[in-house]
Amino acid sequence: MESTNEFVKKFNETQAKQRKNHESGKGKPSKSLQNVQHTNNP
Numbered sequence: 001m002e003s004t005n006e007f008v009k010k011f012n013e014t015q016a017k018q019r020k021n022h023e024s025g026k027g028k029p030s031k032s033l034q035n036v037q038h039t040n041n042p
Contacts, residue, residue, distance in 0.1 A: 002010075
């Protein structure tokens with residue numbers, strides 16, 4: 001079983017990743033992602 005310290009460290013890392021993914025995903029759609037979608041649609 002993990003120590004509380006290890007759990008908190010992993011939890012904080014996961015939260016940081018989720019925040020970063022949210023900002024680059026639905027929260028703030030970037031123009032580069034939209035351009036990729038348009039190039040895939042004829």
